[in-house]
Amino acid sequence: MTTVTEDGLEGLRDALGLLKDREQVAERLLDSSAKHSFDPDKELDWDAPFEEGKWFWPPELVSLYGTPMWRRMSEEQRIALSQHEAAALASLGIWFELILMQLLVRHIYDKPATSAHVRYALTEIEDECRHSKMFARLISRGGTPYYPVSRAHLNLGRLFKTISTTPGSFTATLLGEEVLDWMQRLTFPDERVQTLIRGVTRIHVVEEARHVRYAREELRRQMVTAPRWSQEFTRVTSGEFARVFSVAFINPEVYTNVGLDRREAMAQVKASGHRRDVMQSGAKRLTDFLDDIGVLRGAGRRLWKSSGLLA
Secondary structure, three states: OOOOOHHHOOOOEEOOEEOOOHHHHHHHHHHHHHHOOOOHHHHOOOOOOOOOOOEOOOHHHOOOOOOHHHHHOOHHHHHHHHHHHHHHHHHHHHHHHHHHHHHHHHHHOOOOOOOHHHHHHHHHHHHHHHHHHHHHHHHHHHOOOOOOOOHHHHHHHHHHHHHOOHHHHHHHHHHHHHHHHHHHHHHOOOOOEOHHHHHHHHHHHHHHHHHHHHHHHHHHHHHHHOOHHHHHHHHHHHHHHHHHHHHHOOOOHHHHHOOOOHHHHHHHHHHOHHHHHHHHHHHHHHHHHHHHOOOOOHHHHHHHHHHOOOO
């Protein structure tokens, strides 16, 4: 793939076709944001009681689903685990969105503040602020603990957001957004799931669709215009981030907090073919895209495979 400067983009294409004009993409996303943005504090009924017998996450997406341990659990314990895993995913979402907001600020730091591209980045940061507050309120409303990532992952995140290149930043953005988005698209129409959870995931899906579009179009541009060393650095760092993400996806404390043996639960999740299929299905749309634009090559591809997100 040819490396070019930003000034030579007109008519340039990658494996997916012509690169789209950055300003036109941003203008459309700004228009969509004006029409389809939500205030979760006003949009959702936070005071309504939880519904008896309803799940907090679709059972098929709960990590232990289909394992021998799952078959031994009572329905009440399964639902409790779904609630704690929903809280753990909301906690992970907050961590990830804090990183993303910092990466977006870095991305636009030296770009024209009046451009639609920068204005949309600022709009996305507004969205992510609301999402983080929404996830925090959901955790508090459910009465579960907040589940922070491990100290090691916290420090890796701090390092990543400091040294990441622009294409690396957008690849990590898509990883954090698209796997959860796939799960949330299964959650918000599922009538087995609590109304509040469905409302939270609906808002997140609608607004994240714009974020994914912005990140995909910018990453395509970056993988054409970035120097070769940056492209290769993106391949390796994205693979390592995939490994971190797959480990951090569910906090093992959730098992302890619903009365399960944590070590046994983690072993059964690791051995679960169903869980492996869920994670690979959630990542497939993304990994197909990354493969098309040249991210999944060499050592980076091997790291993605070791993460369990790529078959």
